[in-house]
Amino acid sequence: MAPSALSFTDSSALTDFVVNKGNGVKGLSEMGLKSLPKQYIHPLEERIDEADILPQASIPVIDMSKLDDSEVAKSICDAAEKWGFFQVVNHCVPLEVLDRVKAATHRFFGLSAEEKNKYSKELSPSNNVRFGTSFNTQAEKALEWKDFLSLFYVSEDEASALWPPVCKDEVLEYMRSSEVLIKQLLTALMKGVNVNEIDEAKEKLLMGSVRTNLNYYPICPNPELTVGVGRHSDVSTLTILLQDDIGGLYVRGNDGESWIHVPPVNGSLVINIGDALQILSNGKYRSVEHCVIANGSRNRISVPIFVNPRPHDIICPLPEVLATGEKAVYKEVLYSDYVKHFFRKAHDGKKTVDFAKMN
Numbered sequence: 001m002a003p004s005a006l007s008f009t010d011s012s013a014l015t016d017f018v019v020n021k022g023n024g025v026k027g028l029s030e031m032g033l034k035s036l037p038k039q040y041i042h043p044l045e046e047r048i049d050e051a052d053i054l055p056q057a058s059i060p061v062i063d064m065s066k067l068d069d070s071e072v073a074k075s076i077c078d079a080a081e082k083w084g085f086f087q088v089v090n091h092c093v094p095l096e097v098l099d100r101v102k103a104a105t106h107r108f109f110g111l112s113a114e115e116k117n118k119y120s121k122e123l124s125p126s127n128n129v130r131f132g133t134s135f136n137t138q139a140e141k142a143l144e145w146k147d148f149l150s151l152f153y154v155s156e157d158e159a160s161a162l163w164p165p166v167c168k169d170e171v172l173e174y175m176r177s178s179e180v181l182i183k184q185l186l187t188a189l190m191k192g193v194n195v196n197e198i199d200e201a202k203e204k205l206l207m208g209s210v211r212t213n214l215n216y217y218p219i220c221p222n223p224e225l226t227v228g229v230g231r232h233s234d235v236s237t238l239t240i241l242l243q244d245d246i247g248g249l250y251v252r253g254n255d256g257e258s259w260i261h262v263p264p265v266n267g268s269l270v271i272n273i274g275d276a277l278q279i280l281s282n283g284k285y286r287s288v289e290h291c292v293i294a295n296g297s298r299n300r301i302s303v304p305i306f307v308n309p310r311p312h313d314i315i316c317p318l319p320e321v322l323a324t325g326e327k328a329v330y331k332e333v334l335y336s337d338y339v340k341h342f343f344r345k346a347h348d349g350k351k352t353v354d355f356a357k358m359n
């Protein structure tokens with residue numbers, strides 16, 4: 001029998017139910033809790049203050065059907081420099097593919113806790129397939145109101161054998177269909193840093209590995225006291241994010257204090273620059289801090305594709321960027337060391353990139 005909310009006065013009972021048994025925050029949400037368990041209460045400074053939201057500001061929306069126009073390539077580079085975030089519309093990813101991966105995400109999280117838990121860190125047959133909750137439950141002082149499935153792509157064979165059958169075809173289709181868009185974006189961004197041709201080695205460095213996460217943010221009893229995802233920047237080269245029609249993603253404004261909402265736009269994909277591209281571009285393109293709030297009335301999903309260097313790649317500012325005599329701000333780091341550093345601590349805004357700063 002499922003425990004009642006009252007039995008969670010004991011902190012270890014909550015951890016056992018949510019983390020160890022695989023119920024996640026979705027399990028908590030569905031118990032009909034009247035108030036948020038204390039483990040999820042974040043300090044005031046980690047929640048978004050309404051007064052810091054800039055209601056008039058918005059990140060650019062770029063029409064990819066006009067890509068032949070050099071102004072469009074320029075607007076991609078400008079957005080990457082100024083905002084680190086933009087949305088694309090009229091892109092080449094079919095809208096049915098997006099609908100199918102959203103439906104597949106709801107199917108996966110609709111499975112029983114026992115089924116989902118087969119993909120947990122402890123039980124999953126591979127490190128590359130992981131179901132979990134919050135971000136790093138061991139390192140966090142306060143937990144995040146989110147469950148996730150993270151799928152690191154290694155090969156078709158591994159995906160076929162190990163990814164959950166209820167979503168694997170749809171995630172693979174979404175990944176494959178996004179490849180042209182990813183190449184279009186990287187081609188434009190590379191031209192902006194004097195890389196006029198992406199050869200095989202550069203292609204591997206920019207997009208040699210891909211991780212797709214399925215995120216689930218269930219209805220929260222006290223959304224104002226917690227966060228869906230805490231402030232962080234992605235460690236990817238680029239992130240392609242599909243969100244549903246609910247909203248709640250906020251991006252840091254240029255003043256470093258304000259927050260800008262990323263409104264759901266039907267059929268759009270949100271694109272953001274990750275730390276790896278900030279490092280490769282020696283800081284020209286910005287990996288911007290963002291967070292997701294919790295929602296009191298609707299279950300939200302999102303599906304980011306993190307486009308990355310390969311784990312064994314060394315990342316540092318590109319020679320083309322330094323050719324003008326610019327001084328390197330970042331040193332050489334092994335990408336898997338960088339990613340491990342990110343995963344081993346709680347979310348802490350823009351601090352991850354300090355790991356790669358020149359001493």
Ligand SMILES: CC(C)(COP(=O)(O)OP(=O)(O)OC[C@H]1O[C@@H](n2cnc3c(N)ncnc32)[C@H](O)[C@@H]1OP(=O)(O)O)[C@@H](O)C(=O)NCCC(=O)NCCSC(=O)/C=C/c1ccc(O)cc1
Pocket residue numbers: 127128130134135150152209210211213229230232233234235236274306308309310311335336337339340343344
């Ligand atoms: C280092 C990786 C990630 C794992 O390699 P491994 O050999 O299996 O290494 P470990 O099993 O030792 O994992 C290293 C640590 O990362 C943790 N980890 C291993 N995958 C995971 C996992 N999906 N989730 C959250 N911990 C994990 C893992 O638990 C472990 O922590 P710890 O147990 O404390 O030592 C390796 O696959 C790698 O270098 N991948 C490169 C591509 C990659 O994954 N890039 C990251 C893109 S993800 C991104 O930009 C943003 C993600 C994000 C995610 C959630 C958010 O809330 C916000 C943002």
Ligand SMILES: O=C(O)CCC(=O)C(=O)O
Pocket residue numbers: 213215229234241243249290291292301302304
């Ligand atoms: O759910 C979202 O809109 C964003 C999630 C996110 O930032 C991430 O998974 O890295």
Ligand SMILES: [Fe+2]
Pocket residue numbers: 232233234290
């Ligand atoms: Fe993110």
